[in-house]
Amino acid sequence: MTAIRNKPMIKFLRTRLLLDDVRSLLKGWYFQFVSPENRLPRDAEAERDEIVLSEIRILMKWKEELQDLNYGRFHNMNLGCRIVNGTVIPPGRIFSLRKFLRGATEEMGFMPGPMFVRGRTIHATGGSACLISTLLFNVALQANMDILEKHNHSADMWGEERFIDLGLDATYVYGRKDLKFRNTHSADIRILAEMSGYELHCRLVSDKPLAGTTTVRTKLLRELHPAGAPSETSSAYRKGWIVATERSFRDESGTTGTTYYKEEKYAPFFLS
Template structure:
């Protein structure tokens, strides 16, 4: 990483840290714990991990991330921050495929957006509050190669873009992830049953972009996303 790129990154990290302190979010972030409440209810989701040239690196990255996430419980009003939980990708992850400035490249931590995406998707199903989420800028898939609904993704850039989710329930919840062969699964587990939302993904195709609106069973809009068409 170049000197100026490193300087810019740590400038962003410092700005975020200061902003989190001022807003009070820093004190609401989840912390590591060995406590294991009696989680008896779950909302489950599963996705295929597509095989490509960086498949083995992606599996490694997924394994490291899931082990870190497993150490965090989200208590009432606490915020799950992906980067606060997982840490600096440059210190622990391998290179994988990612999208940057509308182009597919290989970068350290590439592929982690599938982990953040499946966490985001199950959070929508559970009706948790999405504090921060960013969709990818480009839709690189078609309906045959897509592993999740368009509009359920959550891209990550360390220092710039995070996934943050607040537990608005009066009881603790937890993300439990597993990677088996070419499948990744997540369970949003809880001590009290959460009513699972039914989500509708409506895609509006325009000449250069796709607009996705996600609504729940009550017809309320839970998110919107905009993507450039396939590369």
């Protein structure tokens, strides 16, 4: 039976959290973070007037090889959606997923689920909650938000069965890898996230439209193979990749410029 970790796995957790706080303070972010309590009730009239700035839907699959962990996996995604749902981010303020998911512990209601660590799958409490990070990154990217911190997964764990394109995934590890983005819009934005059946759905809404349009592209720059492994034996391992993600924004005057660009590495690994 696979052992399940119930506590955050990060060594020197308090030190890492302190360093993240110091970094945020030095960058001027620390007092700009929105609180999980920063929610406003939605009435029917306000809902009718809301403008969708960006939206993403991800259809998840039941993984037979995960057996009973599937229940925890879907439970954690659903709970993560409920934790961030309704959050209001005023102009210039910053969303940090760490402030919301924290350690994704049993005390918060999370269950054991799969988690990717150093190119392999382990089972840990809160596993699969990082799908919330992926949802939020994509809607923030599409809405031309300022991406302050984002991390991809260490490897392309699902291969051709991946649920989203490489470069558009975003992992979350308490004390080590966070998702942070700033509201660059001229009005409040609200996060709406939910899980219905096997579908994850997330939107950013506001009472004002974006002052332009965004275009997001990903490009595979390079294919990677394990050291010493010839490409003809690729069925024995999962390829790695170097991927570039680029976002351009065309404002109302017709001027287009790049507002996000990042190259990320997915390490190759042998299949056991």
